[in-house]
Amino acid sequence: VSALVRGLRAFGRFWVDFLVGETPELLFAVLAMLGLTALLSLVVGWGTLCVVLLPLLVVGALTASAARERS
Amino acid sequence: VLAVDVHSSDAILVAAVFLATAVEMVEALTIVIAVGTTESWRRAIEGAAAALATLAVLVLAFGPALLKVPLDALRLVVGSVLLVFGLQWLRKAVLRSAGIRAKRDEDAKFAEAVVELSEAEAQGEGPRVAFIMAFKGVFLEGLEVVITVLTLGASAHRLGLAATTAAVAVVLVAVVGLVVARQLSGVPENAMKMGVGVMLVSFGSFWVGEALRVGWPGGDAALVGLVAFYAASCFVLLRALATGAQRRIAARQ
Numbered sequence: 001v002s003a004l005v006r007g008l009r010a011f012g013r014f015w016v017d018f019l020v021g022e023t024p025e026l027l028f029a030v031l032a033m034l035g036l037t038a039l040l041s042l043v044v045g046w047g048t049l050c051v052v053l054l055p056l057l058v059v060g061a062l063t064a065s066a067a068r069e070r071s
Numbered sequence: 072v073l074a075v076d077v078h079s080s081d082a083i084l085v086a087a088v089f090l091a092t093a094v095e096m097v098e099a100l101t102i103v104i105a106v107g108t109t110e111s112w113r114r115a116i117e118g119a120a121a122a123l124a125t126l127a128v129l130v131l132a133f134g135p136a137l138l139k140v141p142l143d144a145l146r147l148v149v150g151s152v153l154l155v156f157g158l159q160w161l162r163k164a165v166l167r168s169a170g171i172r173a174k175r176d177e178d179a180k181f182a183e184a185v186v187e188l189s190e191a192e193a194q195g196e197g198p199r200v201a202f203i204m205a206f207k208g209v210f211l212e213g214l215e216v217v218i219t220v221l222t223l224g225a226s227a228h229r230l231g232l233a234a235t236t237a238a239v240a241v242v243l244v245a246v247v248g249l250v251v252a253r254q255l256s257g258v259p260e261n262a263m264k265m266g267v268g269v270m271l272v273s274f275g276s277f278w279v280g281e282a283l284r285v286g287w288p289g290g291d292a293a294l295v296g297l298v299a300f301y302a303a304s305c306f307v308l309l310r311a312l313a314t315g316a317q318r319r320i321a322a323r324q
Contacts, residue, residue, distance in 0.1 A: 029158075031151075033279075037280070051280070058158070062161055062308065063308055
């Protein structure tokens with residue numbers, strides 16, 4: 001049982017390191033982008049707007065995260 | 072008539088998988104060569120081969136299962152993972168190119184591995200540690216390749232193409248790496264990393280958009296536009312960060 005628990009812990013740690021690592025802000029930014037895109041595209045019906053908005057948000061998240069390191 | 076149907080998305084997928092695999096394998100090969108030249112080539116090759124076999128089993132085990140997941144759900148999850156992963160790669164590559172963060176130094180990694188092996192040898196644990204180091208080096212770096220192959224391949228329903236591309240990249244890097252031996256620090260790793268980051272973020276945006284019914288103009292061809300947009304944006308960001316860094320250095324002097 002302890003080997004299984006250790007294995008599961010290591011698996012969980014790997015995914016946390018993989019997705020969060022030293023940049024939790026990028027994970028939160030992607031989650032926010034998903035929420036906003038789903039809202040605009042699926043609920044409001046502004047899918048065309050998302051064609052422009054989604055890439056701009058991605059670049060915005062990258063810029064903000066890189067600026068955080070610089071400061 | 073032999074009809075060859077090559078989509079732009081296939082070409083980008085092949086480029087992304089090839090570059091991602093090459094970057095990770097250069098990092099893994101540094102450790103394998105350190106083990107081979109310091110301790111034993113046999114142990115180094117055994118460790119690397121065992122890791123590659125384990126990674127291949129992972130692809131074979133999870134790949135077909137992923138193909139059974141409904142496409143929209145798969146693309147939403149995979150697209151999100153690729154966005155996070157790609158942004159992390161891009162951020163690191165941009166900061167390194169702008170001179171804000173130190174570039175990865177394969178020579179330093181090589182030296183670290185040699186020191187660790189020498190200490191193990193002094194304690195009579197050389198062969199065992201050599202095998203473990205080679206295995207861990209290839210397995211941990213390869214795990215990111217497996218995730219890239221599985222996510223990109225399954226979402227595009229081109230798992231065979233992605234896996235074959237990765238295998239070709241592994242063989243090519245191994246052959247070239249062993250020929251040039253310790254000159255891996257000459258590989259333009261950071262530029263390759265930035266290219267992979269651009270492609271991962273492009274695929275991530277595209278599939279998230281597909282799953283959420285964004286309606287990309289031109290279908291798959293929109294991927295090319297996304298790659299161009301993200302590449303241009305990274306260039307502008309890189310220039311801005313590099314200029315800022317130079318100004319701060321000048322202000323301090």
